[in-house]
Amino acid sequence: MSKITASEACKRTAEICQAAPVVPVLIVDDASTAYDLGAALVRGGLPALEVTLRTDCALEVISEMAKVKGGIVGAGTLLTHQDVKNAKAAGAKFGVSPGATPALIDACEAEGLPLLAGAASGSEAMALLERGYTWQKFFPAEAAGGAPLLKSLSSPLSQITFCPTGGVSLTNAQAYLNLPNVVCVGGSWVAPTDVIKAGNWDQIEEIARTAHSTLKSA
Numbered sequence: 062m063s064k065i066t067a068s069e070a071c072k073r074t075a076e077i078c079q080a081a082p083v084v085p086v087l088i089v090d091d092a093s094t095a096y097d098l099g100a101a102l103v104r105g106g107l108p109a110l111e112v113t114l115r116t117d118c119a120l121e122v123i124s125e126m127a128k129v130k131g132g133i134v135g136a137g138t139l140l141t142h143q144d145v146k147n148a149k150a151a152g153a154k155f156g157v158s159p160g161a162t163p164a165l166i167d168a169c170e171a172e173g174l175p176l177l178a179g180a181a182s183g184s185e186a187m188a189l190l191e192r193g194y195t196w197q198k199f200f201p202a203e204a205a206g207g208a209p210l211l212k213s214l215s216s217p218l219s220q221i222t223f224c225p226t227g228g229v230s231l232t233n234a235q236a237y238l239n240l241p242n243v244v245c246v247g248g249s250w251v252a253p254t255d256v257i258k259a260g261n262w263d264q265i266e267e268i269a270r271t272a273h274s275t276l277k278s279a
């Protein structure tokens with residue numbers, strides 16, 4: 062275990078956010094689908110993959126998906142120090158959380174897991190900034206105020222770059238990506254549950270490819 066500082070964490074999350082315009086948010090029920098799912102998304106041009114810790118097999122999914130060449134697998138829905146330890150042990154290269162607490166930030170720094178922590182308001186974004194986190198997730202993006210809210214924050218908090226997630230789709234993603242404080246969005250729409258269940262990897266690849274080729278950050 063090697064610790065990381067906030068600035069080292071941001072350097073890494075910045076690289077991850079800049080890898081592609083979309084970070085797929087994945088909710089996977091069956092670890093036997095993990096490798097094929099990850100491989101399809103990477104082939105479609107989306108290498109940074111967030112596996113949410115919301116299913117019983119999520120840690121196994123991370124371990125399997127981490128074997129995909131060219132992929133960068135992270136763990137989402139991190140809530141506790143134990144989640145951070147488990148994610149790191151499973152092979153996660155970064156962590157994502159819906160919000161942020163001092164305890165969770167301390168845990169990620171202690172375990173050496175770069176954290177893309179969530180903020181939903183100016184005060185939450187400022188609290189993360191005080192800790193040195195200039196790369197943040199904006200969650201729940203649509204419900205919290207959408208692109209107009211982020212546009213409002215772009216001038217007073219211009220040092221923060223956001224990855225809006227929550228209610229983002231192919232239809233509204235470009236409105237976020239046009240903002241100066243956004244370089245990528247996160248979303249589950251690129252990996253629909255029914256398509257994963259059907260094992261239709263060509264379709265997942267196609268959805269990813271469409272997102273990659275259609276969406277551009279400004």
Ligand SMILES: O=C(O)C(=O)C[C@H](O)[C@H](O)COP(=O)(O)O
Binds near residue numbers: 086138159229248249
């Ligand atoms: O729990 C986390 O750490 C998360 O990352 C939450 C996810 O970002 C959203 O649940 C994705 O929202 P949808 O794309 O609207 O399905």
